[in-house]
Amino acid sequence: MNSREALAIGSDQKPPVLFRGEYPQWHERFMNFIEAKTNYEAIYKCLTEGPPDWPMKVVPGNPAEERPERQIRKSIGDFTKDEKDTYDAEKLAKSYLLQSLPNDIYACIDNFKESSKKIWDQIEKMIMGSHINSQLKVTNCITRYDGFKARKGETLTETYERFNMLLNDLQKNKITKTNTENNINFMNNLQPEWKPFVSHIRHTQTLEKLYLHELYEMLLQDEEEVMELIGNQKAEEKPAADPLALVSERRGKSVSRSSGKVPVLS
Template structure:
């Protein structure tokens, strides 16, 4: 099976994580596990089941008082619900191990639970808090620096802008609909100026979706290019 197919996964096999594609893998993996059993992700988030039983206060034959306490419950005394949870924990770990490629396996396989394995994998793939902050800054910088390129179609500009938006969302950076629309329109080429002004005056930038804005721009692209050609030939 190709590396591309492994990274996507299938109905029976989880997607395999690849360097540089951890955030994409995480989305696919969560969906895969939720489709198998929504309790699997709960196991990964909460860790292995550790069940305790209460011991009441007792007085020995010698008159020594043993205070009430909790002890770890022997698995043979688990309830039906607890036994089901143990099976979920095992499934979670199995799927996690299947999702790790051989070149990464020996770095993380010592972890004894799906939660520990998930957390360790994330540290390897994303790095420290400092590197995470650096990546967030890079995403924000790419978004702020967005400009439509010369001779670029509106579709190409739209696609690049959406990649920037998706990177922001992956890294937990949210922008309002108004900010997104204003940012995109403000940084189109000068030939779009008249249409941009018209949109800003007649559309509610806080309610219009960027995809709807793109559709309007796309409908007028040929007209904008014709006007630009006429201007160049006349100038």
Template sequence: MGTVRETLAESIEGTPQYGQERPRAYSDLTSDEKDRYNAYIRATNILLQRLPKDIYTLINHYTDAKDIWDNVKMLLEGSKLTKEDQESQLYDDFEHFQQHKGESIHDYYIRFAKLINDMRNINMKMSRLQLNSKFVNNMLPEWGRFVTAVKLNRGLRDSNYEQLYVYLKQHDTHAKENKMMLERFSQPIVDPLALLSNVSNPQHYSPSSSASSSTQVPQPRADSNSPIKDLIENLTNTLALLTQSYRTFLR
């Protein structure tokens, strides 16, 4: 509003004498100036009240309307760039989204729901089929047969991923059983005959043995570890029983 000097008195020559300069108060304004000032205040308040909170905190110390507007434009343009970066990041997160090893279906669903919510907050659009396909096709192998049942019985066009989660959650116990079976089958398989060959002594046959004598079975080393000894003994007994059964069958 500028400054003003009050008139203290007039000199003998008729010229006014002024006091010290001071800032102009509202009462010093003319009627037109008061109207302009009131409109300025209203415009500033409207502008500030409509700003996002994070932007308002950055410009609320400005008092000049032009400074406020210039900084708002700059910050909003920056927010637009940030939105593009967020959109790119969310697309990448959606593209690579999958259930982590050992992650429960509940935690998997919560992560997926949060991702979709973040996408919706910046108006990213995905079809229902895209969302449902991403949710069920990136689950761990133990959920495979239940996912197939979902696709056949419920379909991916008419349901939403929340409904698919509720359906799949009912089979959580069976999925855990499938997981244990898959882990058991994925363990390295040791060939017992190869192990027997590695740890046993060479076979020895007596030249004087008759044709009707039983086949000699190799004996384990005396210094073998206990599990290996047990395995060899079990294999030896099994082979002996099979041989005896085979000979009985031939008779």
């Protein structure tokens, strides 16, 4: 694990760091981080509802001086236990959020530090974008799913892992695909050498009841044979040697052996 991955995961003492393009993962890890705290509910309430109004206390009036009774902000030393707990939860919520932001993201939210909720909301708006941007993400996900293809030289496992990441993105964007759709898309877009093995599965399996990981396990049994077919195909694609060049090379070697001189070919 490299240092960036360690920062993104966080620890029991340090919140996970948010990197661009990884908001969903960060959000889940951040929630797991604060759930482990004893005052989790208070911290969560600060993030989602904002802190309550600052506690006030009543200052008695003085009729002799014509001063009416009034309310002023309490000093922290006058807080009740519940008020102190809420105040501490807000401080922790802000601290955890600010610790989780790298400098480039922090620079974009430093005007929203008056409460943890404002920071929380601004991060989501900035990273996740507007409704229009969300729609673009959905469209891009569907386009990548429809255009999925195995890459040349890629192993079955590498193709399978890329496809799974794509399915995970679809689920994040609440796009549902059936087992049949996923199985057909995966099989149709493997390298051509997989065709006979894919055809066998189509005729022997019920695709709507077959999960993708089961399909992968079935295909994996034939990968060695497919790789051999791919290797043979590459060998056949090698360009044939130029016959004139071969003749010249042989004549040159023959002359060289007889005379001991390096031949000059015209």
